[in-house]
Amino acid sequence: MTQAVRQLQVGRVGELVPRVDAPPKVKGEFAYASDLVVPGMLWGHTLRSPWSHARIVSIDISEAVSMPGVHAVLTHDDVPGQKTYGLEFPDQPVLAIDRVLYYGEPVALVAAEHPEQARRAADRIRVEYEPLEPVADMERALDSPDLHPEKPTRGHGYREDDRANVVRHLVIRHGDPDAEGDVSVSGYYEVGSQDQAFLGPESGLAVPDGEGGVDIYVATQWLHVDRAQVAPCLDLPLEQVRIHLAGVGGAFGGREDLSMQIHGALLALHTSRPVKIVYDREESFTGHVHRHPARMWCEHRARRDGKLVNVRFRILLDGGAYASSSTAVASNAASFALGPYESPNALIESTAVYTNNPPCGAMRGFGAVQTCFAAEAQMDRLAAALGIDPVELRLLNALKPGDVLPTGQAITGSMPVAECIRAAAALAPPAPEPLPRDVIRLPGGAGNTTNGDGVRRGVGFAVGFKNIAYSEGFDDYCAARVRLSPDAWAEVHCAAAEVGQGVTGVILQVARTELGIDDVRLAPGQTATVESAGSASASRMTWMAAGAVRDACRAALEEQARRPGEEVDVERIYRHPRTTPLDPETGQITGERAHVAFATCAMKVVTEVDVDLGLTRVVWIGAAQDVGRAVNPQQVEGQIEGGTAQGLGLALMEEIQTRDGLITNASFTDYLIPTALDMPPVESVLIEDPEPDAPYGVKGVGEPPTVVSSAAIASALRDATGRELTRIPVRPDDICL
Amino acid sequence: MDVLTPTTLVEALRLKAEHPDAWAIQGGTDLMVALNFDRARPERVLNLNEVRELRGFTRQNGSLRLASGLTYAEIEHGELRDELPALAEASRTVGSPQIRNRGTIGGNLGTASPAGDAIPPLAVERAEVECASVRGTRRVPVTDFITGVKRNALEQDELITAVWLSPSRAPQTFMKIGPRNAMVIAVVSLAVAADDELRACFGSAAPRPVLVTAPRDEASSFPERVAEAAAPIDDVRGSERYRRHALRVLTERALKRVLA
CATH class of the missing domain: 3.30.43.10 (Uridine Diphospho-n-acetylenolpyruvylglucosamine Reductase, domain 2)
Structure with missing residues (x-):
């Protein structure tokens, strides 16, 4: 049950340390949440809505409860505490009450001896639905019936907006929003809905403690926020709900919101048996939030010499059925809409709406991905309109310390945008490979569709940036506890979720660096033994965990100096510089800053495109990323490659398709993610410009490559095809028809 | 079960x-x-899986008998690749190496998906499916064996035991379009062979395979003829319009390869 205490051999901050979890993961020995087993456990299954919008007339469980092996069938009547929950706004029912708002919304739960029995019983639950017209289009949502007339996001300091289905409407006014330039370029852009597509589906195990409480072992991103949402629904005090981190098979934002946590606990407490829930792949597509599909209208005005004068940007985001983190995504999309460029004037409007489409929330890049795609396409258009080299245009406008963002926030920390641009631009792509070649090194790959016919090469360039850590006044902190023995070993407790990004190694490197000893262990992550670490999200975990572990180690050393020869045990909480909310009317900062810090990535991409068939091959990617300071350079490069691959997927193939809110490609047969043949080699340059406010000068590194790679690949495809390509993923039809 | x-x-x-x-x-x-x-x-x-007679392939009087348990990996890497190059190319496009080690041509015919990768190359070789039962065996041309989307001509008591063909030795090729460069289900696929006549058969562009033929000297109109013979639809994998367009392009390219 308990995870083995993990240990690294060597390694201090800045050293290349091989990952301890890599060999077991490659060999199939790593225990993921879906591998959890305890004697006597039952299997839970979730009955989900087949409709995207319907009224529930009745639920009849009588036949299901009498099925063989079934121990419990639960509906909303069986939720003892709060009937709704939510990451930021409790607008989502634990189990549907009188209506369903999206395809796959949980309606009832079954626990049975065998998962097949649970599924069979769920089939026998008779739910009578009265289908309603779905709000399926984000632009029509504002004129449709209000899905949440009670307006769950109102009263949180956002701009008042009485229109139907508005989750958040944000306007940033900077300088003179009507300022004219010598040249203007306009465009309309769309981004489809991407899935996190983590390989380890949602899974966990809930174990009743026999005293009314429950232990939940689950793959998640933030243990303590799970507990804060689970306990009130179970009507339990926080201490009686203990969340333990189980092996996580990828997260990318999709495990910020709850999946099986409350459901598993309800079944376990009801049956007094451990209950395991594992989603299958199809269920996983409805089991977590996705990247917001976006529509964007942009106008860039510039002087003849290329200097931006005014940027006008309107963003519409489809938040789907519930709020999740849409308010923050809408704000982030607006904050980073211009890209890392200085403009004295701007008008940015961002709106997230409710629809009956799949709920959207956090995903790697968090709003900045969508706007980067549009903004960088606009910069290329502007360069073409002015006859200026696209790289020169970007350098001319690059943000630097001292510049002011459209929110009025001055850049006080590290902002090496020009350095990133120059470094990426200086990378030399390989020369075109001569023909004939093995088809797997041509567009279309193993499909054998060309020997070189129709193939054109294109080079693209893009720059993207986003914030590190939580913003707009969120009380963002991380705790760490250090037990330091006089025998020169230490045990670190930190609830930072290891989601595959490698924070485990970071924590150990920091502790060894501070304590000056090698024998440092990391205790299993759980809520009971240490305060919150915050979320493994927003590219914040390295910074925050490093800060907390550093402070706890230093405190432990001080304590040990006071009590020589004794074991000491201290806990410390680290906070990054405080942020404050944006003014709801002007979108301007109300304090010194709305965002903590920023990280940039510039990318050069070479693609080959079969212009007759619309098939593509990304040949090479060169990236220069602003990383503050690399705690472990190998892991940083791994994040750049992985983040690039995820952006490549969005650029070329990854999209959740829906019809009237119903997902039509909920499988890895039809929702495709890049294979090794789709992903090119990535040449990475790490720009180390220490962040003054961060421990060791670190910055988060997970998101910037995802923010920019979709835009950079699209730019290369435009160069190869001469087409506008204003929508991602780019479909073959967009290139050749 | x-x-x-x-x-x-x-x-x-x-x-x-x-x-x-x-x-x-x-x-x-x-x-x-x-x-x-x-x-x-x-x-x-x-x-x-334990029936030895369903493994491998045999030769009889110039004909090849591919047992239904013949795997894609065996076709892709074995001696058949010289005699049945389009089928070998098609086998290489199937799934991942693991899938190709397991998947069989018998299974491809049994599933009878319009996207079945083995079907177009077998059709252009005018292959016949051997259906066996306790009542005896019969052979059905591949194009007749597939009767519709995921439907075939097998009787209730029959099993697919083999595929028979006489290798034409004609220059031939197979091409398959998918939204990524490996491990895809065909958005559209095409096998073309050319000897005295031109033969083409496509996948994912009609409910059942159609063998399109033309005299060798009608190569210039053949791409249009192939595209016209298709009956593609719009679905999550591709559009009707794209599929028809791609068939034209693929046929032109295939002819370049096989008439070279």
Whole structure:
């Protein structure tokens, strides 16, 4: 049950340390949440809505409860505490009450001896639905019936907006929003809905403690926020709900919101048996939030010499059925809409709406991905309109310390945008490979569709940036506890979720660096033994965990100096510089800053495109990323490659398709993610410009490559095809028809 | 669910006659997906993996008899690749190496998906499917064997035991379009062979395979003829318009290869 205490051999901050979890993961020995087993456990299954919008007339469980092996069938009547929950706004029912708002919304739960029995019983639950017209289009949502007339996001300091289905409407006014330039370029852009597509589906195990409480072992991103949402629904005090981190098979934002946590606990407490829930792949597509599909209208005005004068940007985001983190995504999309460029004037409007489409929330890049795609396409258009080299245009406008963002926030920390641009631009792509070649090194790959016919090469360039850590006044902190023995070993407790990004190694490197000893262990992550670490999200975990572990180690050393020869045990909480909310009317900062810090990535991409068939091959990617300071350079490069691959997927193939809110490609047969043949080699340059406010000068590194790679690949495809390509993923039809 | 595991063909045919509802399984790359996704719950499964007669291939009087358990990996890497190059190319496009080690041509025909990758190359070689039962065996041309989307001409008590063909030795090729560069289900696929006549058959562009033929000297109009013979639809994998366009382009390119 308990995870083995993990240990690294060597390694201090800045050293290349091989990952301890890599060999077991490659060999199939790593225990993921879906591998959890305890004697006597039952299997839970979730009955989900087949409709995207319907009224529930009745639920009849009588036949299901009498099925063989079934121990419990639960509906909303069986939720003892709060009937709704939510990451930021409790607008989502634990189990549907009188209506369903999206395809796959949980309606009832079954626990049975065998998962097949649970599924069979769920089939026998008779739910009578009265289908309603779905709000399926984000632009029509504002004129449709209000899905949440009670307006769950109102009263949180956002701009008042009485229109139907508005989750958040944000306007940033900077300088003179009507300022004219010598040249203007306009465009309309769309981004489809991407899935996190983590390989380890949602899974966990809930174990009743026999005293009314429950232990939940689950793959998640933030243990303590799970507990804060689970306990009130179970009507339990926080201490009686203990969340333990189980092996996580990828997260990318999709495990910020709850999946099986409350459901598993309800079944376990009801049956007094451990209950395991594992989603299958199809269920996983409805089991977590996705990247917001976006529509964007942009106008860039510039002087003849290329200097931006005014940027006008309107963003519409489809938040789907519930709020999740849409308010923050809408704000982030607006904050980073211009890209890392200085403009004295701007008008940015961002709106997230409710629809009956799949709920959207956090995903790697968090709003900045969508706007980067549009903004960088606009910069290329502007360069073409002015006859200026696209790289020169970007350098001319690059943000630097001292510049002011459209929110009025001055850049006080590290902002090496020009350095990133120059470094990426200086990378030399390989020369075109001569023909004939093995088809797997041509567009279309193993499909054998060309020997070189129709193939054109294109080079693209893009720059993207986003914030590190939580913003707009969120009380963002991380705790760490250090037990330091006089025998020169230490045990670190930190609830930072290891989601595959490698924070485990970071924590150990920091502790060894501070304590000056090698024998440092990391205790299993759980809520009971240490305060919150915050979320493994927003590219914040390295910074925050490093800060907390550093402070706890230093405190432990001080304590040990006071009590020589004794074991000491201290806990410390680290906070990054405080942020404050944006003014709801002007979108301007109300304090010194709305965002903590920023990280940039510039990318050069070479693609080959079969212009007759619309098939593509990304040949090479060169990236220069602003990383503050690399705690472990190998892991940083791994994040750049992985983040690039995820952006490549969005650029070329990854999209959740829906019809009237119903997902039509909920499988890895039809929702495709890049294979090794789709992903090119990535040449990475790490720009180390220490962040003054961060421990060791670190910055988060997970998101910037995802923010920019979709835009950079699209730019290369435009160069190869001469087409506008204003929508991602780019479909073959967009290139050749 | 009962799993019946015969070790001889005679036993397999007897079991199929006794249990016509039993689903035949060979590599399991289709059936196991259906089971795992809870899309099928057959009462019985007839496991053919232990039937030696269904392995490999044999030659008889200039004809090839490909047993139904012949895997894509065996076609891709074995001696058949010289005699059946389009089928070998098609085999290389199937799934991942793991899938190609398990998947069989018998399974491809049994599933009868319009996207079945083995079907177009077999059709342009005018292959015949051997269907066997305790009543005897019969042969059905591939294009007649597939009767519709996931439907075939197999009788309830029959098993697919082999595919027969006489290699034409004609220059031939197979091409397949997918949204990524490996491991895809065909958005559209095409096999073309050229000797005295031009022969083409496509996948994912009609409910059942159609063999399109033309005299060799009508190569210039052949791409249009192939595109016209298709009956593609719009679905999550591609549009009707794209599929027809791609068939024209693929046929032009295939002709360049096989007429070179």
